[in-house]
Amino acid sequence: MITRKVLFLCTIGILCFFSLTAQEKNSKKKVGKQAPVFSNVVYQGDDEIYKKNPLKEDEFYSPVLQGCYPDPAITRKGDDYYMVCSSFAMFPGVPIFHSKDLVNWTDLGGVLNKVSEFNPHDTGISAGVYAPGITYNPHNDTFYMIVTAFTGGLGNIIVKTKDPKKGWGSPIKLAFDGIDPSIFFDDNGKGYVVHNDAPDKGKELYNGHRVIKVWEYDLEKDQVIPGTDKIIVDGGVDLSKKPIWIEAPHLYKKDNHYYLMCAEGGTGGNHSEVVFISDSPKGPFKPASNNPILTQRYFPQNRPNKVDWAGHADLVLGPDNKYYGVFLGIRPNEKDRVNAGRETFMLPVDWSGTFPVFENGLVPMGPKLKMPKGVVNKTGKDGFFPNGNFTFTENFTSDKLDYRWIGLRGPREHFISVVKNGLQINPFPVNIKELKPTSTLFCRQQHNTFSFSTTLDYKPQTESDLAGITCLQNERFNYVFGVTKKGKDTYILLERTKNGESEIISSAKIETKGALRLQVKATGDNYQFSYALNGGNFENLGSPVSGDILSTNVAGGFTGALIGLYATASNNAHPK
Template identity: 70%
Template sequence: MRNRQTLILVILMALSPIFVVHSQQMGENSVVFSKVVYQGNDQVYQKYPLEAGEFYNPILQGCYPDPSITRKGDDYYLVCSSFSMFPGVPLFHSNDLVNWTQLGHVLDRKSQLKVEHGGISAGIYAPDILYNPHNETFYMITTQFAGGMGNILVKTKDPKQGWSDPIKLDFGGIDPALFFDEDGKAYVVHNDAPDPGKEQYTGHRVIKIWEYDVEADQVIKGTDKIIVDGGVDITEQPIWIEAPHIYKKDGRYYLMCAEGGTGDWHSEVIFVSDSPKGPYIPAPGNPILTQRYFAKDRENKVDWAGHADLVLGPDDQYYGVFLGIRPNEKGRVNTGRETFILPVDWSGEFPVFENGLIPLEPKLKMPGGVLENKTAQEGFFPNGNFTYREEFKSDKLDYRWIGLRGPREEFISFGNGGLTIQPFEVNIKEVKPTSTLFYRQQHKDFSFTASMEYQPRADNELAGITCLQSEKFNYVFGITKTGNDFHVLLERTEEGVSRIIASRKLAFNGPVQLRVQADGDDYLFSYALPGADFVSLGGPVSGDILSTNVAGGFTGNLIGLYATRANDAKPD
């Protein structure tokens, strides 16, 4: 009898997701988010409205760094780094380099992405996407700093239909990229340390190349060779030569790399050779892209430009995608490293990013033949100032919503009331999968408002919103319980040390709205009970801990719908 009851329970759970959700809700205190509104209002877009034939730069606002791009026919595909975000490697598609849709993510399964125990800036670094016309296959190669993975490759015949499980590659270093020559031969280039005993200074790196066996999907042992030592001029001790890509034009091979580190000395440099394995000679006009030489207080500042990839555009002109930042008035980088694009002049021997060696402008002319800017329309990704509303009425999440270290499906469900989060017994400050649904900050000036229905049962329970740069640098703004009293509180965590900024006792029985607003570096957290106006808690606080150049790491601020059964934030 007991075995029969167990069998019936297993069958019911397998056949009925509703039953599973209901069972969880009976045993745990869930949270329902019925609506979220994100609104961006940056002054630069007010001052520079688009005219006919123009589009905004960056094309992907928020934490979408390290872009790589490839083309098949009229289709362009672009990927970015995702670190420990889950799913990993956001995948975008366009037919014109102006209007982009997100197709999903390349790494969307646990078998592909093993980041459950990694810090937020671990995981996936510098993915490279490339189409191989010889076997009509798309490849994505990257470094996964988690789960013992190292350098990996996945592939597909159709990026819209999902990607293979990862193939571990037998070499070290980081930032791998593929090159498929016209004769069908394949190569891998990547960043690595100098040979043992030959490191000359901190940040001294090399670029290596390997022959690649396409049938075996593995580098060929013994074929590795250093093709760049240090950078353009090793006597000047250049740091962090990385993110290499090889292109072939007019019978010659061009090696393009980032140099100078991913901060304020970042740049893009180019080399040329008559053979894919070198020797490579640097261009006399390097760098071909940088923003490092200009006044620190310049208007509409874009900085840290580099880590680029080239593609032939729809007008038969080359274009380059690259990362850059838009710091706020205090020089802080809360939106993280974003994806920009520029036309590239390759009429001479070497490519040069057009206007990439002067201060970058917020607008660009659309490529020739592109008739309409459809951003934020018909499913195309928005940029500039925009409002994004989500009422969670579909059982399919918008791809902009991501988890951290684990699948979203393990803690969310959908119903008539909206999105339900089943809280984990995990705190946002732990290096574990959290029950938090994140949206990237995409503007310096923004508001993010969430409507939530929740009543905590004990002081270890909390739900609300979080602004997260990392597990050691974040704000938590939510509702918890002490004794018989409910409290709303704001907690600041800096370098792993938490303190309560403010707390207030609440009398409520129903939905509550929570809001975070940013005016540059000033962040304001407020709440509203039914029928009442918003009330701030703690006044304006600094966004310093949400900045990449304060907190370290490689991500931008992530705004999360957060619930936990491991709360340690106690009201004053």
Template identity: 70%
Template sequence: MKTNFKSKIVGFTVLFTGLFSATAFSQSTNSPVFTNFVYEGNDKVYTDNPLKPGEFYNPILQGCYPDPSITRKGDDYYLVTSTFAMFPGVPIFHSKDLVNWKQIGHVLDRVSQLEVHDCGISAGIYAPQILYNKNNDTFYMITTEFSGGFGNIVVKTKDPLKGWSDPIKLDFNGIDPSLFFDDNGKAYIIHNDAPDKGKELYNGYRVIKIWEYDVTTDKIIPGTDKIIVDGGVDLSKKPIWIEAPHIYKKDGKYYLMCAEGGTGGWHSEVIFKSDNPKGPYVPAPSNPILTQRHFPKERVNKVDWAGHADLVLGPDNKKYYGVFLAVRPNDKQRVNTGRETFILPVDWSGEFPVFENGLVPMEPKLKMPAGVTENKAGQDGFFSNGNFTFKDDFSAGKLDYRWIGLRGPREDFISTSKQGLKIKPFEANIKEVKPTSTLFYRQMHKTFSFSATIDYKPASEKELAGIVALQSERFNYVFGITKKGADYYILLERTAGKFRSREVESKVVASAKIDLSKPVRLQLAANGDDYQFSYSTNGTDFVTLGGTVSGDILSTDVAGGFTGCLLGLYATAANNTIPE
């Protein structure tokens, strides 16, 4: 796999320009109703490593929650991650102890903040940073929005529970911006950028640049830009993709931490030190301070691609911790769960910080921070991890934050009641670069099942509803009910893009006539790379359609991009797949 797709699409102009209106529904009244949703994860790593008192699982956020950033105000911690073309964007989590996390919403939850309706799934929101500024008691979230003509933006709030401002556009190029607020009130923006024109030495050669930032106008100060890292730790070794910079201040010194090596198998985290926020910065002699790149490909409970980190002082006000992304490949080295959010304690007893056990093969469990006594994962609204079951009958009145849309608001196509979830189908299908009428849940385990009951009778061949497993608009499975002539059919379709081409090939793996006199139970069950789609017309006896199929196209090493597999409840009035 190419190790850093993100940096390679800097400046990329999206080729797709489908226009969309929130009123672009089918005129049909055949809206499917989904009930009795169940997601169940059952990974061997968790059954083999049960938690003991004082322990918690790593990753803390399973599934596609990459590029984590963390900040602290008083005893409150807030964490955000990338979301690309998912809507709403940038989930925000709260914790008091770094162990137990509650999702409190999304930073970008309005169309005025997030315009992703015509971009590929791996465009949109990249590498958000959240940071609290004690000088003006304000939270900032800064990010790159590769869609809607936004570019680099910042949003603000006094209270993350009460919503965020509309985006303020920032006048500089590059990606991965972050803020630093010094004790004297001065502010800075640091980001990844291309080298000066004509000075690129090799593919993957990037620089880190700093600007002074005016917090009263929320603008960079023209003419203050300066390159503070040229290429990476050691330019003579041709380092690649230096990015995701953060500045920290400790004991009067300034520390610049960056990812290096690309968000793939050579990913790492490196650190520099200076007497001034604008440098010069000297790299630590012991870099990298976090990586998993030196270990055998085949290893038990493999964690890989570790990097893109952020540091915060722990609950005891002595120990530092770092959040970062990494992946957990399955036995065929697929990364269907995507890049996830991990945490490790950080040893900063010496001159430079080092992630504890971040340079040896990572373990699935950690000891809780000093003073933390209770693991509440999956209880009282705290986020689940490890093996768990998530059920939803959609009668709560408020949709769980784990449900997301793609390229547009969920509220444009769903309604919930005691009868279940009704999806009003768009005249767009899952293979188009448009908002789709699909409600998604992230795949969070290698071994899992995803099931729901559907009450639906399509009126024509243009109508289809069911479940999907999606890596992108070009790589996905659709398991749905449609019509052909006077008969109802259930079908399984596999869509896969061709290598280094925009062409896409869709193929019906299998189809069968189906009795729709009663609601139908649809199920996807996966064990590593093996996926099975099955259905039941009586609620007990299941029929597998198409046998065992490969999950290869649901992994970034095959499909490319930056997202993990999304599992969806789907309806369309623009079906173009005919049962065989």
């Protein structure tokens, strides 16, 4: 698996900012009647674990955000909770959710939603932005979101707002290196930023050796104060054991002590959460004797209903005056592949003693939690984000497109048009394998067992035209299932791209007199692509194929699989 360090070193020095790309500008021109129109989308999750573990009246499911919503951070103002996650090169950047009770969440879209300010148009999918922090400062009634941006030479940036529901200000570039920043405000109103960084020059002792730094923060200038930086953790809990990737730091204050909570072990099978204590936000920090306070690394790899990679956490005081922690974890499929990506989990936290400890965070995790007293579970109803097994239908008739639909490397608004019969995608001259914004409307794969279907009204005119479904882990690992031309004939095909090398798995000549129905149905590692002509039954296009290339294990990087409604005017997938 690609380490964060490799990605950081490979990207931070080479990414540069550009204005709207040519294909984005061209997308705003009028497109002819032959542009594909998608309608009647149905996504249905069918994971066995939810069937075997139905909820009781006082329970809710964890993960609270299924699919690729990693690196969660959370804050509270009064009765309002706001949570942000990593989004990498997905657009808009940094998804944000709101809740009144930690159980029922509303999707507010993305914090970084202006392409003039955040433009990942030429980055790999695992670049863009990741590991945000969000903090409410009661001293000036302001929310701060701080994040590392691997695009446009931005580096570490911060944005502010009085009300996250009404949008955010422009990014302010911060004058420090490293990744995973978060901001903390002391009781006296003073601000501090903590982040992961490389050791001082010449002092790196081993591969994965990192440090945590703290800076004082000037609230008037919105900038770290030069010369105030200090290393407060070197390597991790015990440097003699060569701990790797101490990162994702958060500062808290409780009972006149300062606590620094960090991830350690890398975002994989050795991932964990550790905590330190000090009498000052600038240290020295002493590790807790009972670290780690959260991990899943000690248990058999073949355990049933496995949750793994737990770490990268943040804490908040819940509505029942009890602490809760949000963190990333994975639920691999039966072949231990990570297709749904790193998801946002939650656990209650016992902070009755000196140090916080995640309740049941050091035993194999189950899928259900007790709700805070007085809360009613409305997930999937009344506009709240769903979890468990759920069905999502989209007919593209609403005035406002659901925020679960996202773009890749650019805004969805640059290529979509709502028309009478559904959603028209105005194709860019870009295919899914290019490091450019694609004309693809994506949602996240949120289950290991699921089906996704859509109705497509489309007549390709040339062999360069293609429209259909894509299942994508990144630009070099994906499936394309679509309709194109071969000579004068219309074909449906399935293309598999692994490590940038593409092959046609199956293809068939078709005749469409009406709309075409497309479907992908996954059962763990097996993905079956099928189609229905002219109102008929679904017919498989070839045999089931492996979802291996849609897993982080095979494709690398940090994202989960995406499912997209895809159109291109630069098709290079040709039927056999």
